[in-house]
Amino acid sequence: xxxxxxxxxxxxxxxxxxxxxxxxxxxxxxxxxxxxxxxxxxxxxxxxxxxxxxxxxxxxxxxxxxxxxxxxxxxxxxxxxxxxxxxxxxxxxxxxxxxxxxxxxxxxxxxxxxxxxxxxxxxxxxxxxxxxxxxxxxxxxxxxxxxxxxxxxxxxxxxxxxxxxxxxxxxxxxxxxxxxxxxxxxxxxxxxxxxxxxxxxxxxxxxxxxxxxxxxxxxxxxxxxxxxxxxxxxxxxxxxxxxxxxxxxxxxxxxxxxxxxxxxxxxxxxxxxxxxxxxxxxxxxxxxxxxxxxxxxxxxxxxxxxxxxxxxxxxxxxxxxxxxxxxxxxxxxxxxxxxxxxxxxxxxxxxxxxxxxxxxxxxxxxxxxxxxxxxxxxxxxxxxxxxxxxxxxxxxxxxxxxxxxxxxxxxxxxxxxxx
Numbered sequence: 097x098x099x100x101x102x103x104x105x106x107x108x109x110x111x112x113x114x115x116x117x118x119x120x121x122x123x124x125x126x127x128x129x130x131x132x133x134x135x136x137x138x139x140x141x142x143x144x145x146x147x148x149x150x151x152x153x154x155x156x157x158x159x160x161x162x163x164x165x166x167x168x169x170x171x172x173x174x175x176x177x178x179x180x181x182x183x184x185x186x187x188x189x190x191x192x193x194x195x196x197x198x199x200x201x202x203x204x205x206x207x208x209x210x211x212x213x214x215x216x217x218x219x220x221x222x223x224x225x226x227x228x229x230x231x232x233x234x235x236x237x238x239x240x241x242x243x244x245x246x247x248x249x250x251x252x253x254x255x256x257x258x259x260x261x262x263x264x265x266x267x268x269x270x271x272x273x274x275x276x277x278x279x280x281x282x283x284x285x286x287x288x289x290x291x292x293x294x295x296x297x298x299x300x301x302x303x304x305x306x307x308x309x310x311x312x313x314x315x316x317x318x319x320x321x322x323x324x325x326x327x328x329x330x331x332x333x334x335x336x337x338x339x340x341x342x343x344x345x346x347x348x349x350x351x352x353x354x355x356x357x358x359x360x361x362x363x364x365x366x367x368x369x370x371x372x373x374x375x376x377x378x379x380x381x382x383x384x385x386x387x388x389x390x391x392x393x394x395x396x397x398x399x400x401x402x403x404x405x406x407x408x409x410x411x412x413x414x415x416x417x418x419x420x421x422x423x424x425x426x427x428x429x430x431x432x433x434x435x436x437x438x439x440x441x442x443x444x445x446x447x448x449x450x451x452x453x454x455x456x457x458x459x460x461x462x463x464x465x466x467x468x469x470x471x472x473x474x475x476x477x478x479x480x481x482x483x484x485x486x487x488x489x490x491x492x493x494x495x496x497x498x499x500x501x502x503x504x505x506x507x508x509x510x511x512x513x514x515x
Contacts, residue, residue, distance in 0.1 A: 121167065121168040121169075121171050122165055122166065122167055122168060123143065123165070123166045123168055123175070123177065123190055123195075123196060124163070124164070124165045124166075124195050124196070125141075125163070125164055125165075125166075125177060125188075125195050125196030125197060125198060126161075126162045126163050126164070126195070126196075126197050126198070127139055127141065127158045127162055127164065127179045127181075127186075127197075127198045127199075127200055128162050128197070128198075128199060128200070129181070129200050129201065129202065130199045130200065130201050130240075130241050130295070131201045131202040131240050131241055131242055132202070132240075134162075135158065135159075135160065135161055135162025135163075136158050136162060136179065136181055136198075136200045137158050137159060137160045137161075137162065138157065138158060139157070139158045139179050139180055139181050139200065140155065140156075140157060140158075140179070140180045141155065141156045141157065141158060141164045141166065141177065141178070141179050141180075141198075142154075142155055142177075142178045142180075143155070143156075143166040143168070143175055143176075143177060143178075144175060144176045144177075144178055144187075145169075145170055145173050145174075145175055146173065146174040146175065146176065147170070147173045147174075150176070153166075153168065153169055153170065153175070154166045154167050154168070154169070158179070174189075174190070175189075175190040176188065176189055176190065176271065177190055177196045177198060179198045179200055181200035181201070181202075181203075182202060182203045183203060183245060184200075184201075184203050184243050184245050184292045184294070186198050186199065186200045186201075186270075186294070187267070187270045187271060188269060188270070189271060199269070201241050201242050201243045201294060201295055202242050202243070203242060203243040203244070203245040203292065204242050204243075204244060204245070205244070205245065205246040206244065206246065207236060207238050207242060207244040207293070209237055209238065210234065210235065210236050210237075210238075210244060210293060210321055211234070211235055211237075211321050211322045211323065211324065211365060212232050212233060212234050212235070212319055212321045212322065212323030212324065212326075213233045213234075213235050213297070213323070213324055213325070214232075214233045214323070214324065214325050214326070214327075215230070215231065215232045215233075215317070215319055215323050215325070215326040215327070216230070216231040216232075216326075216327055216329055217229070217230050217231075217315075217317050217326070217327070217328045217329065218230075218231070218329045218330070218381055219328065219329070219330040219334065219375055219381075220330070220331060220334075220379065220380045220381045221308055221311075221334060221375075221377065221378040221379060221380075222378065222380060223308075223378070224307065224308050224309045225305050225306075225307070225308055226305060226306050226307070226308035226313050226375070227303075227305050228255075228258070228303070228304055228305065228306070228315070229301065229302070229303045230300075230301070230302045230317065231299070231300070231301050232299070232300045232319060232323070233297055233298075233299055234250070234293060234297070234298045234299075234300065234321055235296070235297050235298075236293045236294065236295050236296060236297075236298070237295075238295055241295035242295065243292050243293065243294045243295065244292065244293040245292040245293075246290075247278070247288060247290045248288040248290070249288075249289060249290060249291055249292060249293050250288070250289040250291060250293075250300060250320050251286065251287070251288055251289075251320040252277055252286070252287040252288070252289060252302060252320070253285060253286050253287075253318045254285050254287070254302075254304050254306075255285065255306050255313075255315060255316075256284075256285055256306075257306050257307055258285065258304045258305065258306040259304055259305055259306070260277065260287070260302065260303070260304045261303045261304055261305065262274065262301070262302075262303040263275050263276070263277050263289060263300075263301070263302050263303075264300075264301045265289065265291045265298060265299065265300050265301070266298065266299040267291070267292070267294050267296075267298050268294050268295065268296035268297055268298065268485075268486065269296075269486055273291075275289055275290075275291055277289050278290065296485065297485060297489070311376055311377065311378070312374060312375065312376035312377075313374070313375055313376075314339070314372055314373070314374045315372065315373060315374075315375065316369055316370060316371070316372040316373070317369075317370045318368065318369050318370070319366065319370070322365040322366065322367045323365060323366045324365055324366075325359065325360070326359070326360045326366055326370055327357050327358060327359040327360070328347070328357070328358040328359075328373065329355055329356075329357050329381065330355070330356055330358075330375060330379075330381070331354070331355060331356070331379035331380060331381055331382065332351070332354055332355070332356055332379070333377055333378065333379030334356075334375055334376065334377040334378065334379050335375065335376045335377045336349075336356065336358050336373060336374075336375055337373060337374045337375075337376075338358065338371055338372075338373050339371060339372040339373055339374060340371025340372065340373075341371070342361060343361070344358075344361075345371060345373065346360065346361055346362075346371035347359060347360060347361060347371065347373065348360075348361050353382070354382050355381065355382065358373070
């Protein structure tokens with residue numbers, strides 16, 4: 097072979113290797129408007145690198161077919177693809193080797209029918225400080241699906257003298273972000289969270305503390321949306337006294353893994369204020385699951401740059417945090433607390449059904465309880481089929497429900513409801 101032929105072959109080999117490397121360092125995807133079913137053509141796309149915060153790495157525009165391509169400069173780092181559509185950003189974590197599909201929606205300032213599926217208020221006392229964490233799962237079931245976007249998407253009312261430590265939100269198919277609540281002008285304990293409520297489930301986590309100098313405090317949570325179930329979780333070492341109407345001050349009591357759970361009684365959705373309750377004594381919440389310490393660390397960063405002509409950081413409330421592992425393979429302690437709480441509240445719901453059931457014989461408890469749990473599973477499957485629940489949340493919630501069914505069957509078989 098001549099020197100020219102060898103040089104030519106080497107040249108084509110190098111070009112081929114370069115083209116392969118270039119293809120490997122490109123992220124491709126599609127953005128479809130789920131409200132209209134049409135490609136989100138013209139929307140701006142940003143590639144964010146999760147390293148020492150969230151840093152913009154590349155930009156692109158969705159074409160007429162809904163496709164986009166982003167050049168990756170740091171292929172070994174984790175990334176998030178963000179699409180801006182009508183003033184709202186939609187994020188998807190990049191899974192290496194897989195194309196990214198980003199669902200976007202038209203937005204309106206007010207959507208009817210938004211409600212909370214579950215709320216959990218976690219309490220713990222250390223010395224003269226009462227620590228409180230409020231978790232809410234807010235569902236946007238709009239059809240056709242649309243995003244609710246306004247500065248007061250989630251009104252947060254905390255007790256007097258409370259100091260907010262952290263507010264985090266996780267949208268559907270997205271990552272946890274740290275947001276900055278906006279205080280009301282004329283009320284010291286009222287805040288607004290400007291985080292768009294996209295179709296499906298949005299998780300809110302609010303941590304705050306307040307003085308506990310006398311070793312007791314009266315609280316009254318105020319969910320911003322009607323909520324199906326709400327429970328108070330606190331260590332066994334603390335005392336709980338309901339201040340509402342009915343038995344136990346409007347609450348149903350149970351326990352789970354060393355934690356006492358007080359669930360608001362009644363089958364209808366809770367609208368407005370929850371019955372007040374008093375807590376006293378001290379103690380910290382124990383770890384309730386083996387997954388509690390397996391969670392990812394959050395990376396907090398300044399607001400990412402907005403797309404041209406579209407609001408960026410203010411629309412989502414401020415700083416952002418992301419898991420350190422792409423694909424979300426590890427679960428945070430907060431997520432597992434929510435899932436375990438769902439399972440616990442389902443068991444408590446079973447106890448409520450059993451207490452309210454007519455005395456029709458020994459077979460009635462099992463029938464009523466299992467029917468209630470079947471309804472939960474049916475609803476979960478519907479959410480999976482409609483795409484309104486992520487795969488990780490579906491699997492974890494189903495596991496919690498299956499455990500609840502097993503416990504319900506064991507309890508009803510012996511004629512005893514465990515508490």
